[in-house]
Amino acid sequence: MASPRYITPQKISLLVLMYLYLVNDDDPSPATIPVLSFILSHSISWVPSNARRRSSNARSRPSNAVSRPSPRHADASFPIETYIDVLHGYDSDMPGLSLLDVYLKHLWGMDSFHALHNLFENIGNVMLTSRASLTGEELTDFGLITETSPLGLFVRRARLEFNRLQLDDTMKIWSAFLAFRAPTAKWSERLAGIASPGVDINTTNMGLKPGDDLYEVVYGHLAQDVEKSAEVSIDDLERLLEFQLEKLQRLGCRVPDDMKNQLGNMLGSSGVVLRQSHLVKFFDAWKAGVFTTAFDQLHRYYDYAMQTREKIHYQYALLHMAILQADFNCFGEAVAAINETIATARENQDMTCLNFSLSWLSHMSKAYPKQMKGVGYMGMLGSERDGLTFLKSKAKETKMYNLLSATLLNEAKFYMSSGESIPRALECLYQASHLNIKEDIKNHGSHMLLVSTLYSRLGIAHLSSVHTDLFLHCFQAECPIDERIRASCRSALSTIPCGRYEEGLRILKTIDVSAHRSLKFHQYLLLCTGLIKLRRAICWTDWEACKHYISSLRPDSSTDPELSFMLSEAHIDYLIAREYYTDAFDAIEALTVSRKEDSSDILQRISMLLAKAELFRKVGKPARGFSIALRAASVSFKARLMPSLWSAVGLLASILNSLGEFEPAMRLLRAIIPQCLENEDHRLLGTLYSHMGDSYMGLAGTTDISTHRRLMSRLAKMKRGVRFIDKTRECHERTESIEGIRDQYVKKIILCKFHRLPEGADIVAQELAVAWEQGMEKFARH
Incomplete structure (x- = not known):
């Protein structure tokens, strides 16, 4: 029956x-x-x-239309x-x-x-x-x-x-x-x-x-x-579908296959058509990347809503449509739909939908500025600061605590990306945390990921990884799947500076296979996996593999902006490593112009300054890179971007070494190496150790050896230089940088020949051959 x-x-x-x-x-x-x-x-x-959708992630999870x-x-x-x-x-x-x-x-x-x-x-x-x-x-x-x-x-x-x-x-x-x-x-x-x-x-x-x-x-x-006898009633079916909708919207996942089959059997035997079923199919098709099916199911759901005279849902239909269009890169249609949503919400005096739409529009204009400008969007809330102030006031008036928490996080992100007050960003984070606990808002994922980002910018890698691990172990069950994937990928990508590539790939493999059922998440995981392998291939000087990864990991408009920049940055490092300096300069200039036009994160703009200064040093024109590196160091210090500051100071020291100013270079390096040790970035640390070794060798070369005491001072400086060469080699061994290891062995061979120690040079050459064979064996295994 x-x-x-x-x-x-x-x-x-x-x-x-x-x-x-x-x-x-x-x-x-x-x-x-x-x-x-x-x-x-x-x-x-x-x-x-309390499962309201956060405005910061509104692009992937719209507000509940019911x-x-x-x-x-x-x-x-x-x-x-x-x-x-x-x-x-x-x-x-x-x-x-x-x-x-x-x-x-x-x-x-x-x-x-x-x-x-x-x-x-x-x-x-x-x-x-x-x-x-x-x-x-x-x-x-x-x-x-x-x-x-x-x-x-x-x-x-x-x-x-x-x-x-x-x-x-x-x-x-x-x-x-x-x-x-x-x-x-x-x-x-x-x-x-x-x-x-x-x-x-x-x-x-x-x-x-x-x-x-x-x-x-x-x-x-x-x-x-x-x-x-286990048949369910229509009311139970509606409850079950509403439960599935709540999970789909809050977690941003797809319906499991076994649940999909059970729902199909229940709905088929019920003899009725429930409009919630169309919305469930809409979310499932949306996450699967099937635009046509998602579009059709969304129309069917709201056609039923119109037939039942539930016209209050019309603005939510437009809101869903805008988010769907934006997710498939149809930004022109998305802007038209969201403008209609705002107008309809104002007409119906639906403040919840209105505030959410404005928040989503603000998020999109910040995350995808080039695409939004390309379709003619010039901003509705004025500057970003004015928009955040407006959204905070409206959220307080209407007691939309989910929106208020998300706006506080966006404000903290604004202070961090613009290089303004870090204490003010911390204050916003603490306010959002207090609000999440007081009002029981399930916004822990975005909050902890942002805190992790803040600590990584401050150069406290340990606290950054602790917050990421804490989120993955304690809060991932109640957080959206995209935040879980983002946290896992961040934990995996953090292994690159330490050289733990296999550990990073293993973290990505442990992600639930159900995440790959969504096209967007599958592409994100694929790009993160490829980025780790590309970085390892650059260190191994496996240029054929690098070409393959670069050609297959081309970022497009749908790629996450942060991940897209990391891929572009890896491409520039590849060009510099291959000594394609003209192409590298053109890529740096193009990326710098795009970052400036988009008013992007200050960290990305500083990274381009550092890349340009490093390029000038590589081509033998360190003086041209001095002002660039000095500017990068000044901005990094004001914005409290400590890893960028250490890289900029290291570049300044390298430029000073090339100009013969070894003592000032050594003083700069002594000031930052102890702090860099706490950050556990072996790639950066190896670079700083190399510059310190060059400084000691330069001082030893300029020391007068007319007396025995001065001769002993020269030998002491050379021994310290050799010790830093060994430390540099150890860091490069951890990051598996074959070129870096070879350069340090070559330096030791030159020193042995300088001291007329051919036997020592032969021993070092044998060590280099053994290290090279070990590297080739590891390369062959992968």
Whole structure:
């Protein structure tokens, strides 16, 4: 039969247990809490939810278009054995009978179709109709409930829906109930006064048995109905679909295959078309990257909404459409749709939709400035600072704490990306954290990732990795899947400066395979994996592999802006390593212009300054790079970008070495190397050690050796230089930089020949050959 509207055998059995709990349980018992918890978990349809979508990630997760609270999941098709698990083991007030025996006695006491009607009539007597009836005597009665209580609402809804049933549907419900309780026949056989299992009292009084014609006409189908007793009602299907929608929107994932098959079977057997099913299919197709199907399902959902005169959802239809268009790089259509959304939300005075739309528009203009300008968007909220101030004030006025928390995080991100006050950014982060805890906002992922970014910019790599690991171990279950993937990828990419490439690849492999079912997440993981392999190939001087990775990892407009810059930066490093200096200069200039036009992160602009200064040093024109490196160091110091500051100071020291100013270069390096040691960046540390070795060698070369004391001073400086050469080689061995290892061995060979030590030069040459063979063996294995 088609799925019932509301009444199911599960709800009837739940009413029997509720009646037993309210009427016959005079004294509290150890079973009170488990029984009441079980009743409430399966009878309450809706519970409040704070799962509002964050505006910072609005591009991938739109706001809930259905403006009602999200459901809490409960198994609507639970079998009769669930009651056995809950009630078994508790004693009742009747000697020799457990609580399960008493429940089965009442359950099997419904021995006729008339008894079913009596249940719905009698269950209404336990409710108090008004406060006026709450006399002193009734207040002491245990088990009475009010009409507005959760149990009272369930009872009222059940009685109303039962009274609306036609006779034929009521008979089907009765037959389904008999099939539902049939598995407990063996439990009820030892209870006195109970009719034969599987039939009602009327068949017993008439002497009917299985096989008789009249019995077969009435109850002959019970054996087949036992297999169908787990069918759910339309109301349960709506709750299940709403639960799936809440998960899809909050976590940003796809529907699992097994759940998709179960939903398809349930909806197919229900005989009705639920509009929520179209929205579930929309989110699933969207995350799968199937634009046509997602577009079609979205239209179908809101066509049903218009047919039911729910015109309040029109602005949410436009909002979903804008986010969908932007996710598939149709920015012109997205801007047109979001403008219509804002106009409609203002007309309908929907402040929630209006504020969310403005926040999403602000996020898009910041994340994709070039694409937004290309379609003619010139800004609606003025400058970014003015927009954040406006959104904060509106969020406070309307008490949209999710939007306020996201705006605070965006404000902290603004201070960090613009190079302004770091203390102000920390203040915004602490305010957002306090708000998340106070209002129970599930915004821990974005907050902890931003804190991790802040510590990495301050050069405190340990705290940065701690916050990332803390998020992955403690909060990833309740955070969106894109934040989990971003945290895992950040943890993997952080292994590149340390040379732990295999560990980074292993982290990416441990990500749940279900993430690859979404096209966007699959591409993101593919790019991160390729970036790690590209960096390792550059260190190994595997130029063929580098060409392959660069050609396959071309960033496009859909690539994450931060990841796109990292890929472009790796490409520039490859060109410099191959000594394609003209191409590298052109790439640096093009990337610098694009970063300046987009008003991008100050860290990216400083990285381009450092790349240009390094290029001038490589081509033998260090003086031209001095002012560039000095500018990068000044901006980095003001913005508290410590790793960039250390790189800039290292470049200044290298330029000073090339100009013969060894003592100032050494003083600069001594000031930053202890701090760089705490950052665990072996690639940068190896570079600084190399510059320090060059400074000592330069000082040794300029030292006067006219006296024995000065000669010993020269030898001491050379020994220190050799020690720093060895430290540099150790750092390059950790990062697997073959060119760096070779350069340090060559320096030692030159020193041995300078001291007329041919045997030492041969030993160093043998060590270089062994290191080269080991590197080639590792290269061959991969």
